[in-house]
Amino acid sequence: MTDSTSNSADDGILLELSNAILYMPETNSLQEEKALSVLTEEVEKRTALTLQRVQTWPNDTLVIMVGSIRRLKPDVEKFTEIQADVKTLQPEGYLIRNIRQDGQDILVILGADARGMLYGVGKFLRKAQLRDSSIKIDSALFIKSSPRSLVRGHQLGYRPKTNAYDAWIPAQFEQYIRELAIFGANSIELLPPRTDDDETGPHFKVPPLDMMIQLSEMIHSYGLDTWVWYPNLAADYRDPQTQSDELAERDEIFRRVPHIHALFMPGGDPGDLDADLLFEWAGQVAEVLHKYHPNAKIWLSPQVMRNDVIDDWLKTFFEKVNQEPAWLGGIVFGPWEKTPLPDLRSKINPKYPIRRYEDICHNFRCQYPIHDWDLAFALTYGRESINPRPVAFKHIHNLLTDYSIGTITYSEGIYDDVNKFVWSDQDWNPDTPVIETIRDYARFFIDCDLTEEIAQGMMSLERNWKGSLLLNEVVDVTLNQWRELEAAVQPHTLRNYRFQMGLLRAYYDAYQRRRLFYETELERAALDALQEASVIGSLASLTKMEAILNQSVLKPVARALRERCDELADELFVRIGAQTTVERHQAISWDRGAFVTTIDTPLNNAKFLYGRAASIRNIGSEQKRLTAISEVIHRTAPGPGGFYDNFGLPNSLERVDFEVKWEHDPGHLASPRLMYLDFLTRSDWESSTPHDGIPLSWIQSISAVYDVPLKILYCDLDPAGRYVIRVVYTGKRNAPYKVKMVANQRFVLHENVTVCNVTVVDSEIPAAALADGKLELTCFNQGGDRGREIAEILIRKL
Known part of the structure; x- marks a missing residue:
């Protein structure tokens, strides 16, 4: 339940709090004391003011009363103005209100519990104007709010793969955890020392296990939950020695990490266990986990990455879930899952909650690729860069929010910083306007005197990435x-x-x-x-x-x-x-x-x-060189009556059948997506053949995963004409696949074609397929990787 009413932080008469007395009883829990420390320390950083704290009520002075309902009950009962609101607060909720009584101003920051106190303090900090020697708040500010989602958090991975976390010291992590909590996070997910990454890196300041232990303590000190993402990386989990070694590793980690609320074991990405073995192994891990963390549950995701077995794998997975193993806490919906979240919810026993594991850090080849992105940005920014996408991620969050109990997002560092805070705010209350979050972000984190200017600047960065770069002024x-x-x-x-x-x-x-x-x-x-x-x-x-x-x-x-x-x-x-x-x-x-x-x-x-020029120079005949140059100039020319499409361009995309629009399917689990194979331009990519010298039109393609239809429609062909078609398929070097193309649902143009990097296929279109002048091309995956990618189609009339 969420019930929130708030005035802007910059509206109305401002109340100056620099001389306020901080009232809070001394009999507080460690988490409540931590919340108070967050308030006083963050205020002092920005204002150089130290708020004086007292345990007895101060008369005739401006008071900030902060605490949980349990601690402040006798005091709260004095204020009739807030009685009704206090009764409606849900767990983790809070109330902020300025009360004037007997000539005394009292700013109440009241939490339904210790966490609610922390989130109330966080909201106050977000809305206050904190300057040197000054603390100002709107005197009419009134906020009553309880979270919509039960789980609200982010993964912080200490490993070399991240773009910044691996260089952080414990103090930097603690500050970031604090800031996430200020925006409503109640969970942080950690990684074990051994993942699908290098065991060490050039930036590490602390050994990974030591960092994991310290982070767990930090998280607990704020009253938050520690989750652990733990993939299965061994080659054979049916081998007794492998099981013994893997369980011994987990035993040491579970013993030494002081606080674990839940363990998330992905079904894949990485990991390659059959579904039945995944459940068998999870049961063994649960026994070790419960030796040290008896209340922790194991959560599983159906992130199977093997296209050839996926349907049988999922069938077994759902059967095993519905057998209700006692150690199973819930199911995680993450990247590259074949089953859309609404369908996943319908297949899972209602007793098991679903938690989202959303990728908010990547630009493409990911769960939610950027919609309508220019190739120039894809080539230069690549898959991972500074990527504030507040409007897009609010939409994505809210589209699926009713099917889960919340989110712990996937992150590979600091570049998705804005997205984290937007997502947390949406997990708390999906009705929160994006601009409100961005204003809070600018006001609290950057400069309260330029809140609006910085907020609008952040919003503009997302608009920069919309559509054609040449046309985007x-x-x-x-x-x-x-x-x-x-x-x-x-x-x-x-x-x-x-x-x-x-x-x-x-x-x-x-x-x-x-x-x-x-x-x-x-x-x-x-x-x-x-x-x-x-x-x-x-x-x-x-x-x-x-x-x-x-x-x-x-x-x-x-x-x-x-x-x-x-x-x-x-x-x-x-x-x-x-x-x-x-x-x-x-x-x-x-x-x-x-x-x-x-x-x-x-x-x-x-x-x-350049590449074509080098090849042409090796031709001995002038006439043949001229012919080769003409082929370069007219590489994409279909000739009279022909068709050419580069599926990275808007006009060509109009031929693609998007059965479901982006607004309803941003994860493209039911519709094609744009794919960027930027590695094809890199000479340092691991391959026996260089990729320099290919056209840019082969870098961007239209793609479909799993069973998503990939259909392309041409109209107004000559029913009496003869045509040949050239299709340029693309794919990852280390994940080849086989493809079949059918015209008008019954004429096979080619099949069992292996695609690896770039594969060009020429076929003749059967005359019978042109009877009505329409040509519907359907591309099927016949094995291998889960996708199909078409960069170009050229149809030439003979």
């Missing part, structure tokens, strides 16, 4: 807004890492737009040079083409923007260990958040054209 407006803020803020704000992340995004976005204009025009000029081959000669035209393309390196555009990105990246590394580059900041890989490493990735087809 918002990007330049956003940069100007952030530049004005950059010039106006105080030095301490300019050093604030959250401000710096927003600033870096604004500069980076604008830099890519400038580059895209420049490099797009260079490519057009380069192709014009190739058009001159028959006049100036093939070799001369190739040289001229290369000279034009080289301008992007010899005369780079917008260097000031580029340099500012480097400066901010370096500052973020110093402040929070953000690893935005491989070279300077020791990120483990370019595709693990090192988006400044890939900042200058070509945004045109220069690599492809």
